[in-house]
Amino acid sequence: MNLPPLVQSFVLHFGEMGSRWGINRTVGQIYALLYVSPEPLNADQIVEALGISRSNVSMSLRELQAWNLVLLKHLPDDRRDFFTTPDDVWQILRTLAEERKKREVDPTLSVLREILMQQPASDAERHAQARMSEMHGLIERLTTWYEDVKQLETDRLATLLTLGAKVTKLLEAKDKIVSLGRSKRSTEKG
């Protein structure tokens, strides 16, 4: 590996982290490298930087592309492929969320739904279905929230995050105002 020390720490950390997800070490390292590079890199530069085989780079880039985590760029008068990550970290977050949902959440929801359609043949199955139904309900709630929130532009999303739990306080305030309005009107009528 042939990198500035500070970049190397980052790349190595992402390699280790990769394994904690389903992603392998090399894929994590390549991603990290592209993320911090000032300009797009081609495959041979990655080979050079990380000290791994050309074919490994090819396969790992393909995986990163499957995850939509990497952008393919072309320089004028150069046939080689160059790769970067999006500049905007919020965009990266969105992509990550979307892909993980697609790979992990959606299949689980569909398995759950399928099982819940079936007729239980015993008490054990009946109980299992009840449990799965709870899980299904929770996951569906979370994904509905996600589908909703992901539409927001970045600065609104940021606002929502900053607000955090204070939202519920705000909600109470609103209820108070609304009910105040109602009681005022009903007073005016009565």
Added chain:
Amino acid sequence: MNLPPLVQSFVLHFGEMGSRWGINRTVGQIYALLYVSPEPLNADQIVEALGISRSNVSMSLRELQAWNLVLLKHLPDDRRDFFTTPDDVWQILRTLAEERKKREVDPTLSVLREILMQQPASDAERHAQARMSEMHGLIERLTTWYEDVKQLETDRLATLLTLGAKVTKLLEAKDKIVSLGRSKRSTEKG
């Protein structure tokens, strides 16, 4: 494997999903099995249900305990350990979030902070630091939100989820009311 068909589908699915996380197949299967079981199971029952070795069950249960995903129970006049998952799916979600934060997010934040403390020795390092700083900022924002929201009781959390993006609308309404109040007052003064 010796399970009601409907439970088996669920267990097998969780086994496969396990691999997509860092968790292995067996751990995923055991968790799924415990999750849908009407009462706690002991190690031999798990061996029987999943058709795996006793030692594998022991190691996998230990891993699930390390994740706080499983509860140890004892029956009167029985020396054996019995295992369950918490009944409340929201509690399970909280545990999952907490553990993943601990294992994935916190170490990453600390690596980032450490690197950002250092003096860059080149333009490349300077640029890398700028990128890492963006990432650090985003992750910190997300964790602050999480630390805030996780304090909420379940029904408030549920409300917040149901609200979703509508929160920002609510926020605008509040701003309008507040500014209305202000302009009214300033009109009164002027």
Added chain:
DNA sequence: TTGTAATTTCAGTAATTACTGAAATAACTG
């Protein structure tokens, strides 16, 4: 104590996953 049941540990092996080098393919150039 000694015996027995429950659980854990761990060395060895099986299974899976990651990686490489060589060959094939694709994309271009003169």
Added chain:
DNA sequence: CAGTTATTTCAGTAATTACTGAAATTACAA
């Protein structure tokens, strides 16, 4: 077209991870 460069594929191998059975440990009972 032949020649060159870039990229991908893939069989074989290396490395890692998962799993087992046997032995060790722990916890209790007689």
